[in-house]
Amino acid sequence: MPDILEPESALPPEVDTSRPHTARMYDYFLGGKNHFAADRELADKVLVTTPSARTAARENRAFLGRAVRFLAAEAGIRQFLDIGTGLPTTNSVHQVAQAVIPSARVVYTDNDPLVLAHARALLTSSLEGRTAYIQADLRQPESILASPVAREVLDFSQPVALMLAAILHFLPDSDKPGEVLATLLGALPAGSYLVASHTTAEHDPEQWAPLQRAYESGGIPGQFRDSGEFARLAFSGLELVPPGVVLVSEWRPDTPGPRPTPAEVSVYGGVARKN
Numbered sequence: 514m515p516d517i518l519e520p521e522s523a524l525p526p527e528v529d530t531s532r533p534h535t536a537r538m539y540d541y542f543l544g545g546k547n548h549f550a551a552d553r554e555l556a557d558k559v560l561v562t563t564p565s566a567r568t569a570a571r572e573n574r575a576f577l578g579r580a581v582r583f584l585a586a587e588a589g590i591r592q593f594l595d596i597g598t599g600l601p602t603t604n605s606v607h608q609v610a611q612a613v614i615p616s617a618r619v620v621y622t623d624n625d626p627l628v629l630a631h632a633r634a635l636l637t638s639s640l641e642g643r644t645a646y647i648q649a650d651l652r653q654p655e656s657i658l659a660s661p662v663a664r665e666v667l668d669f670s671q672p673v674a675l676m677l678a679a680i681l682h683f684l685p686d687s688d689k690p691g692e693v694l695a696t697l698l699g700a701l702p703a704g705s706y707l708v709a710s711h712t713t714a715e716h717d718p719e720q721w722a723p724l725q726r727a728y729e730s731g732g733i734p735g736q737f738r739d740s741g742e743f744a745r746l747a748f749s750g751l752e753l754v755p756p757g758v759v760l761v762s763e764w765r766p767d768t769p770g771p772r773p774t775p776a777e778v779s780v781y782g783g784v785a786r787k788n
């Protein structure tokens with residue numbers, strides 16, 4: 514029996530379950546329940562060549578939670594724009610942020626209609642805070658910034674944390690990710706932050722290069738980058754918060770370890786301030 518929450522017949526017609534999708538494959542790697550046969554088929558193929566994909570997904574998700582906690586508890590951030598939200602799972606941005614600052618406001622954005630179908634689970638805001646969801650594509654940043662929903666929930670004259678966790682590697686250079694970032698960051702005032710994480714093949718090309726090829730074979734383009742390429746793309750002109758761009762498992766870990774090896778993690782992350 515497929516391990517899914519809803520029968521496929523109950524899904525909105527835009528959700529194409531015949532082709533694999535990144536959000537659902539990520540959910541499968543995290544041990545979630547929102548995936549279909551095509552997603553599992555490609556994800557299982559990936560796990561044969563890249564058995565660390567599950568560890569990488571878990572470490573990335575844990576980094577996301579620690580970064581949001583840092584921003585809310587130590588950097589005084591009260592507003593979050595989370596692009597590439599993924600399917601609802603643990604450590605959603607509003608859950609982590611509102612546990613620290615109940616009045617925190619979060620706008621979620623994803624281009625997968627299935628995330629939209631589950632967005633109500635992302636909209637369980639505290640009474641004092643706000644959460645909202647926009648169906649939009651990172652490659653059209655102007656449409657995100659111009660969205661009446663984003664404009665109503667976020668005050669763009671005050672600092673905002675832009676969250677781009679595990680999404681920039683889905684934008685090959687031909688999608689001009691540098692210009693996308695410049696547009697988004699250009700709309701945020703000084704004192705705003707960027708959180709970003711990104712898969713790399715640098716520590717174990719034999720294990721990670723096949724993952725990129727498998728995604729491409731499933732119609733999901735992408736580009737892995739090494740730490741220097743990722744740091745230049747995401748954080749140029751920003752002030753990195755210590756410890757800088759590191760493997761996500763090494764970013765302010767809240768337990769003493771042991772931690773997975775660099776080859777197993779293979780996701781870089783960083784948090785930086787716009788001055």
Ligand SMILES: C[S@@+](CC[C@H](N)C(=O)[O-])C[C@H]1O[C@@H](n2cnc3c(N)ncnc32)[C@H](O)[C@@H]1O
Nearest residue numbers: 536539597598599623624625650651678679683
């Ligand atoms: C690997 S998941 C990451 C989820 C979450 N940010 C995290 O780090 O746990 C990537 C998400 O980005 C979304 N995504 C990929 N390309 C996108 C694009 N061009 N625009 C908007 N969302 C996109 C996918 O639908 C998926 O939900």
